[in-house]
Amino acid sequence: MCQVYLWNYPLYIRSVPTENELQFHYMLHTSLDVVDEKISAMGKALVDQRELYLGLLYPTEDYKVYGYVTNSKVKFVMVVDSSNTALRDNEIRSMFRKLHSSYTDVMCNPFYTPGDRIQSRAFDSMVTAMMIQVC
Amino acid sequence: METAAGGGCGSGPPLLLSEGEQQCYSELFARCAGAAGGGPGLGPPEAARAAPGAATAAAGPVADLFRASQLPAETLHQITELCGAKRVGYFGPTQFYVALKLIAAAQSGLPVRIESIKCELPLPRFVMSKTDAEIRFGNPAELHGTKVQIPYLITEKNTFKRMDDEDKQQETQSPTMSPLASPPSSPPHYQRVPLSHGYSKLRSSTEQMHPAPYEARQPLVQPEGPSSGGPGAKPPRHQASLIRSFSVERELQDNSSNYPDEPWRITEEQREYYVNQFRSLQPDPSSFISGSVAKNFFTKSKLSIPELSYIWELSDADCDGALTLPEFCAAFHLIVARKNGYPLPEGLPPTLQPEYLQAAFPKPKWECALFDSYSESMPANQQPRDLNRMEKLSIKDMADFPVPTQDVTGDDKQALKSATDEALPKDVSEDSATPKDSNSLKARPRSRSYSSTSIEEAMKRGEDPPTPPPRPQKTHSRASSLDLNKVFQPSVPASKSGLLPPPPALPPRPCPSQSEPASEAELHPQLSRAPSQAAEGSPTKKDIPYSQPPSKPIRRKFRPENQATENQEPSSTVGGPASVASVKPHPAVQKQSSKQKKAIQTAIRKNKEANAVLARLNSELQQQLKEVHQERIALENQLEQLRPVTVL
Numbered sequence: 120m121c122q123v124y125l126w127n128y129p130l131y132i133r134s135v136p137t138e139n140e141l142q143f144h145y146m147l148h149t150s151l152d153v154v155d156e157k158i159s160a161m162g163k164a165l166v167d168q169r170e171l172y173l174g175l176l177y178p179t180e181d182y183k184v185y186g187y188v189t190n191s192k193v194k195f196v197m198v199v200d201s202s203n204t205a206l207r208d209n210e211i212r213s214m215f216r217k218l219h220s221s222y223t224d225v226m227c228n229p230f231y232t233p234g235d236r237i238q239s240r241a242f243d244s245m246v247t248a249m250m251i252q253v254c
Numbered sequence: 255m256e257t258a259a260g261g262g263c264g265s266g267p268p269l270l271l272s273e274g275e276q277q278c279y280s281e282l283f284a285r286c287a288g289a290a291g292g293g294p295g296l297g298p299p300e301a302a303r304a305a306p307g308a309a310t311a312a313a314g315p316v317a318d319l320f321r322a323s324q325l326p327a328e329t330l331h332q333i334t335e336l337c338g339a340k341r342v343g344y345f346g347p348t349q350f351y352v353a354l355k356l357i358a359a360a361q362s363g364l365p366v367r368i369e370s371i372k373c374e375l376p377l378p379r380f381v382m383s384k385t386d387a388e389i390r391f392g393n394p395a396e397l398h399g400t401k402v403q404i405p406y407l408i409t410e411k412n413t414f415k416r417m418d419d420e421d422k423q424q425e426t427q428s429p430t431m432s433p434l435a436s437p438p439s440s441p442p443h444y445q446r447v448p449l450s451h452g453y454s455k456l457r458s459s460t461e462q463m464h465p466a467p468y469e470a471r472q473p474l475v476q477p478e479g480p481s482s483g484g485p486g487a488k489p490p491r492h493q494a495s496l497i498r499s500f501s502v503e504r505e506l507q508d509n510s511s512n513y514p515d516e517p518w519r520i521t522e523e524q525r526e527y528y529v530n531q532f533r534s535l536q537p538d539p540s541s542f543i544s545g546s547v548a549k550n551f552f553t554k555s556k557l558s559i560p561e562l563s564y565i566w567e568l569s570d571a572d573c574d575g576a577l578t579l580p581e582f583c584a585a586f587h588l589i590v591a592r593k594n595g596y597p598l599p600e601g602l603p604p605t606l607q608p609e610y611l612q613a614a615f616p617k618p619k620w621e622c623a624l625f626d627s628y629s630e631s632m633p634a635n636q637q638p639r640d641l642n643r644m645e646k647l648s649i650k651d652m653a654d655f656p657v658p659t660q661d662v663t664g665d666d667k668q669a670l671k672s673a674t675d676e677a678l679p680k681d682v683s684e685d686s687a688t689p690k691d692s693n694s695l696k697a698r699p700r701s702r703s704y705s706s707t708s709i710e711e712a713m714k715r716g717e718d719p720p721t722p723p724p725r726p727q728k729t730h731s732r733a734s735s736l737d738l739n740k741v742f743q744p745s746v747p748a749s750k751s752g753l754l755p756p757p758p759a760l761p762p763r764p765c766p767s768q769s770e771p772a773s774e775a776e777l778h779p780q781l782s783r784a785p786s787q788a789a790e791g792s793p794t795k796k797d798i799p800y801s802q803p804p805s806k807p808i809r810r811k812f813r814p815e816n817q818a819t820e821n822q823e824p825s826s827t828v829g830g831p832a833s834v835a836s837v838k839p840h841p842a843v844q845k846q847s848s849k850q851k852k853a854i855q856t857a858i859r860k861n862k863e864a865n866a867v868l869a870r871l872n873s874e875l876q877q878q879l880k881e882v883h884q885e886r887i888a889l890e891n892q893l894e895q896l897r898p899v900t901v902l
Contacts, residue, residue, distance in 0.1 A: 224573040227545070227570065227573050228545075228563055228570070228575075229548060229549035229566065230562045230563035238560055239567055240564060240567065240600075241567055
């Protein structure tokens with residue numbers, strides 16, 4: 120499950136349909152606080168690609184939450200199943216990179232105004248492919 | 255039949271149909287029922303009850319028929335209500351007959367009442383040039399671009415009639431729509447029905463479900479202009495039944511299967527139109543249109559933002575936020591298709607891919623195509639061209655004198671005429687070729703010159719020169735004023751050899767023939783008699799601008815030559831063998847220098863010829879451009895003259 124947030128309201132939410140979807144949403148919202156915390160902690164540090172990836176935000180008993188923030192303060196949050204131990208950090212990074220590049224492609228569209236919900240089909244298909252790959 | 259009709263009518267009044275009426279009505283009903291082929295959603299279970307073995311008339315053909323009666327929508331509405339079709343939800347035979355009767359009444363000018371049908375009425379008139387079935391399924395051949403234009407305008411009128419400022423939008427819309435309508439004259443051929451499908455889809459998505467079982471207005475299906483004008487005036491709220499759209503959907507599927515890829519293929523005139531639009535936005539055909547400019551332009555097409563966003567996503571292949579010419583054409587084409595009612599594809603169709611578009615249409619705007627091909631061929635030919643330029647420049651640096659170079663090049667031309675004769679006829683034949691070939695032509699001289707350099711290198715590597723032309727050397731050797739030539743021509747191959755792996759000993763004198771040494775011997779003393787310093791100094795001076803290694807062999811050469819000449823002076827016999835001895839290393843080295851010289855001369859000559867060819871081609875193309883401009887002006891004048899006539 121992943122979400123794209125801008126100024127703390129979701130631009131895009133996609134999840135593998137399971138039960139407890141609402142719980143996912145709740146966790147994602149709470150993880151936003153953690154993201155904000157980390158962003159403010161970075162402070163004057165130079166923002167480069169490496170630091171855009173926030174890493175494991177906090178592990179709960181079942182799930183892991185990963186965060187990624189772009190230069191324009193758009194946050195990507197991903198929740199994955201803890202049982203899915205095959206996912207390594209690099210894979211998560213690469214997934215976030217793909218998300219970021221797809222997001223920039225969406226932004227290039229002059230008909231898309233930042234702040235709208237993302238309705239791009241290309242973006243959708245990319246996210247679907249990614250999620251299928253993981254699950 | 256009459257009694258059955260009366261009985262089946264139920265609560266309606268009993269119908270009294272005359273023979274003619276009965277015949278006509280039953281025929282019409284059969285036509286409507288048969289044409290539908292059992293419309294979905296229309297076969298109510300009561301159909302069997304309505305008439306034995308008779309199907310119900312589908313709303314589609316019925317609507318067609320009613321519209322063909324050229325009654326206003328209000329009237330038709332009333333008629334359907336009265337005849338009971340609305341109540342029962344379908345057009346059974348009774349309802350149909352009642353409706354027809356009411357139509358006849360209305361056409362006679364009687365008020366639409368049940369009572370009016372009780373009297374004798376003429377047959378209802380239906381303005382139909384073709385049968386319902388034909389109208390239904392469309393006859394592509396009868397549609398022209400102009401006729402389609404009217405439905406387009408009406409479509410737009412109906413789209414915006416619901417809005418308050420309909421007039422303004424009509425005005426703004428019709429200018430934008432009419433240019434869009436006129437170019438795609440090929441898609442409208444098979445688009446009549448899909449158009450109505452798309453239209454009805456749009457309608458159904460945007461409007462509410464209307465209880466009326468027919469569409470009061472379907473101008474697209476009607477082939478006649480004036481009659482479509484009539485229905486076009488009807489208020490839009492009488493439109494859009496889902497039933498209609500269902501039936502049209504089926505037709506669409508039938509028709510679209512016959513034209514699998516056609517909607518996505520750009521025709522010539524479409525392409526030209528798109529390119530003109532591109533030019534209006536961005537004068538340089540080879541650069542981009544920025545996102546904001548494109549957004550403003552495409553927003554004029556009045557498609558919804560999500561759709562425009564999706565079209566952009568499809569057409570901007572490299573996702574850079576700007577549209578190149580093929581991307582722009584693809585986007586424009588998608589917009590046009592969408593306006594005509596085509597659903598947007600899932601992915602960019604192959605005929606709209608930028609590579610395909612660039613490859614498929616090199617000619618129509620060959621000016622921009624030339625740009626493209628220039629930019630393509632330029633990098634490809636850049637390197638050989640640069641190589642040539644380098645060598646040419648170096649040659650020119652070395653041979654810093656206009657006279658000798660001209661002589662050299664002139665001699666080159668004469669000398670290597672045989673070699674380039676083969677090239678010349680090819681060039682001449684290609685000059686008359688189309689502009690498309692001009693690019694390859696331009697590319698070819700360059701490549702030829704490139705290949706010539708490779709030939710030169712091969713020559714230098716020890717092969718004999720193909721045709722050692724005697725004339726140039728003779729002129730070189732004979733004219734005393736060509737002493738300079740002799741002096742400095744050796745420097746030419748010498749420095750040339752400086753570029754390539756030089757043979758160890760380079761003769762500064764280019765005397766390939768054996769008769770040279772004698773005159774050379776004469777000249778040598780002349781040179782040596784001339785202040786040797788000057789003699790050495792001048793060539794060395796000339797050498798200094800050149801690379802250093804060539805100067806050394808020249809100096810070396812001069813010294814042994816001086817020695818040889820000095821040896822020669824005292825005794826011719828001694829000088830003879832000495833000169834012979836000095837001559838012996840000469841021929842071997844002379845061959846190489848002559849090869850180099852010839853190679854350079856070949857290169858120079860070929861480049862000059864290429865230049866001449868290109869200049870010729872350029873002038874011819876300019877002339878063609880002028881002619882095309884004149885044609886265009888003439889055509890525009892004609893258009894201007896014709897235009898006032900049609901408007902009136």
